[in-house]
Amino acid sequence: MFNTRSMSKLLVVASKDQLDGIVRELYRHHVFHIEDFVETEEEGYEGVKIGMPLPQASAVSTELLRIRAIVSAFGVARSDVVPERKESVSALSARIDAELPQIEAEVSDLVDRRNHLESAIRECETKIAELEPFVPVQVDLSLLRGYEQFSVLAGHIPAKVELPVPAEMYFSGDVSGNLLIAIVPNERLNEAEQFLFEAGFQSMPVPGEEGLAKDRIAWYTQEISRLRAEMEEVDEQVNARKEKHQTFLVACDELLTAEAERAEAPLRFATTDTTFVAEGWVPSENVEALTAALRSVTNGTAYIAEQDFDPVNDNVPIEFDNPDFSKPTEMLMDVYSRPQYTELDPTLLIAIVFPIFFGFILGDVGYGLVLLAMSLGLRRIITGGAGEKLLKVLRNASVSSIIFGVLYSEFLGFALPWEPIGINRHLNIGAEAHGHGPDIVLMLVVSAWAGILHITLGRLIHMRNARRMYKPGKHRNKVVFGQAGWILVMWGILFALWSMFELPLMPSFTGLSPIVAGMNIVTLLGAVMLIVGIVAIGQENSLELLELPTVMSHTLSYARLAAVGISSVAIAMVVNYIAIGMMIEPAMQDLSLMGVIFIIAGIIVFLLGHTLNTALGLLGGGLHSIRLHYVEFFTKFYLGRGKKYDPFGMIRKFTED
Amino acid sequence: MAVETMSVEVAEASARGLVAIGAGLAVGMAGLATAIAQYGIGTAAVGATAENKDIFGLVLVLTVIPETIVIFGLVVALLLLF
Structure with missing residues (x-):
């Protein structure tokens, strides 16, 4: 409860031909936290080296890369896929050989088509951008190029100019940056260019198109919409394939990830020419089962021994050991840092004190109910991991908030039909203020x-x-x-x-x-x-x-417990006073069109104000409570910096042996 | 020059006003001080977290340390007002 899970240090020594079997067994049990071997020059370690990956490693990695490429092309996320049933490893391996090449071909075909369409669209867009400045020119674009004796200069210019050389000129101020087209004889080209350069002329190529610029733009726009439609079709096909294959793909990913992790495990072991040594940590309660399993898989030829360790100085990996009630709070500990092996694990204390502080600050039945509904509702969307734990912490905190709300007799800043029990936080706000005001000193x-x-x-x-x-x-x-x-x-x-x-x-x-x-x-x-x-x-x-x-x-x-709470009550009461006391109530007495508008505005102020205050209350109540733990409480005793227990293996969702 | 006199009610009202101004100053200036302190720490903290995510807990603690200043201000203000 106040200790982290008891750990044992396990040493496994076996000959190298047992490597595959032992790694498989360790992976399957998912309890062995491997202590990475680091090569040293120390005496007694001569000839001991980091191991080589298993022979299948590179093949598996290649396969895995292929799968991941398909997965990312389809945009499949492992967390989105709901496993229907677990597939057996052997059946899945057979399917990988049989089906994967075909899926891969389909994917690459679709991806190619998509890329092709994308680049076609981009090309059309570039053409349109090139054509746009020439829209005012009411001349076939093919007339602007292909002369032997003359050169065509086209481009943007800040203002209209007169060329000092004989030239055919066209100027339009209708496009941004203005458009100037000048047709000059080749022998005077340099002179004309020099002049235009000094006038701030920015040259543009004449589009290689036939017909009016306006018509060509219309044609390209139509082309883009045709390509877009085609692309949507491709996307639909991609989605259809995704729906069809995603379970298979994530299962493959899982299988091959497991294979790859197993194949690379020897990189973390110490090896000699013929033997290997795996050192690691196992929760004490699992030692017996794991040892027995390893013995049976090696027919008793492996040397397995529990080693003594120094609980203080050896960096023992930490796994929390909490009752269900305080499990979600582990997330708040992980944000700070895990405890060390021998120090007291304060998770349970936080699980008790944090909601009390939160409730003391945000003691309001209304806000408590809103947060409770939020924490329960979001659990459908956020599942697993730290998010779910955080929601459970929020649930506990909001229940405490409701309890304190009953004591304080508060509902969204209004008084409930009874007098506050113990502490009164009602402020004298508004015309009907009465009573002695809040018990600040108390x-x-x-x-x-x-x-x-x-x-x-x-x-x-x-x-x-x-x-x-x-x-x-x-x-x-x-x-x-x-x-x-x-x-x-x-x-x-x-x-x-x-x-x-x-x-x-x-x-x-x-x-x-x-x-x-x-x-x-x-x-x-x-x-x-x-x-x-x-x-x-x-x-x-x-x-x-x-x-x-x-x-x-x-x-x-710790005075923040009182101060932050009072400010939250003050905001709630002010919102109520503005919305009801100043807007809705006066309008109700004399109902007119203006009155109705005031009532609606009052309701909006009410909703906005309380939404804001809920958010502030959540931030204020949550952050200040946890801060009191992190800064004021933890600095008195907590060392932290414990290493997270990260056992070799994975929780399999899609595959089974 | 005429000596200005005020009635007892006016004097009491202006005393209450001064108390309110004092409370406002206590919270406001303490808040500014906290903001200035957190500005520097917060910037460094975000930068450090971007480099190494593991120290988030530690830098959070460092960032919130100056918060105590404004709480003191708030406590002084509340004691003044009530």
Whole structure:
């Protein structure tokens, strides 16, 4: 529950001719996290090298490339395909040999046709672009080329000019950039070109077309639409083929990916001339089954042994081991980083505390229901992976939001028919405001309590981790006393405060009679705790003393629980006041055309405002709650940087042995 | 020069107004400070995440650290107002 799954280190040594069988078995069981072998020059490792891929590797990779090319040509996504039944590997292999060449030919034919059509369309579009400037010219385009004695200059020019050479000129300002066509005798061409260049002339080729530019454009446009229609036909054929073959293709992909991964596994093993060594991690509960399977597949000729390991310094892969309730929260842990093998896995704590913080911030029955509906509805669309886990976390959070909403008596910023239980967050907004306003101080004190307890818990976990991770001795004692010091400082300050001020929801010792210099016994106790605490922190690391102000700032940081929540209530109430109090209600009293418009506008304001506030509430409630965990809670104890457990093999959806 | 006098009600009203202005300044300026701090960290964080996705959690933590400033502002404002 608070520990990650217990792991064992397994060593498998066998002769090379057993390699294929053992790799197959390891792959099938999907529990062996391979520890990659790294070649070293160290003594004892002479002649030990990284293994070579199995002989079929290159053939399988080639096949896989072919399949992936088809898959990407069809645009098939593995996650979109719903497996109807699992196909047996042998039947599938036979089908690959029989059917794949034909599918490949079909695909390449369709892809070729599509590419061909695409380039034809592009060509037509280029032609149209070339023709467009010549639209104003009411002359057959073939008359603009093919002269022996004359040259035709055509192009854009900023303004109309008169050529200093005898020339036939045409100018139009109707196209963007203007059009100038000049027909000049060949012997004066250089002179004309020089002049035009200085006038900012940009030459264009005369299109090699017959007839008027306008007519040619019309013809090409028609051609494009014909080609587009043809392309749609090809796309339909592609889709039809995709529908027909996609299950087969993803199954092939799965089969060959598995083959390729198996064939390349020896690259991660250590080998000598005749033997190989596979080292890896297996969840302790799976060791027996895997060992037995490996023994049976090798007829007992493989050497399989569990090895001792150092749980702290060996980089043990981490697999969470949580009850169903806190499984989705693992996703929030993965965003930060997995715990180390020996440290406490705080997933369950987050699974409990995160929804409480979220509900405390966004305590509103209305928003809670919206988010609950959203999290349940989106589960049909987002399945599997981190997305699904996130939705489950959101579901828990929104349930908590509804519960807090009932306590706060809030529904989209309106009051429910009962008085708030415990804490009142209703602000005095609008003309009918009544009541004493929100219990800000009460909320701040509750938040401070949340911070005090949360941080103390974090420090206690650090002490527990230190006892687990360090050998008994000076270092461990220093760490434990250091953490105790932090707790003493925080509670010492609290005792001192309690003896001087009366605070709601906190014990008060102001009534006790002073003993020395106006300080009563609790003040003195607080002062002693503070000093002892500072000494304890200092003996661990004197630089840590610089961090002392965080005792205050981290605790006060929990005030966001109250503050963000209140701002969300304020937005909701303001939206209600604008929409109903200022727009709908006055319009209802005197119904006219203008009134109806106001009512509609009011409804729009209401919907928009609450949509925005739901989004803000989700962001505010979610991010601030998780931030309190990541920044204020985790920095007290959490090391993280655990390596993810990634067993060799895959979860097969489409194939079976 | 005439000495301006104000009635008790006016004085109370203007005191409430000053409290509101103070609260606004507390939130607004703390918010600006947070924004300035997050601007630098956020830019670097996005760049770093683009290089290496694994450090997203860490840079998220670094980015939200200055948020505490505006929360302090908000707390001061709420205490002023209520």
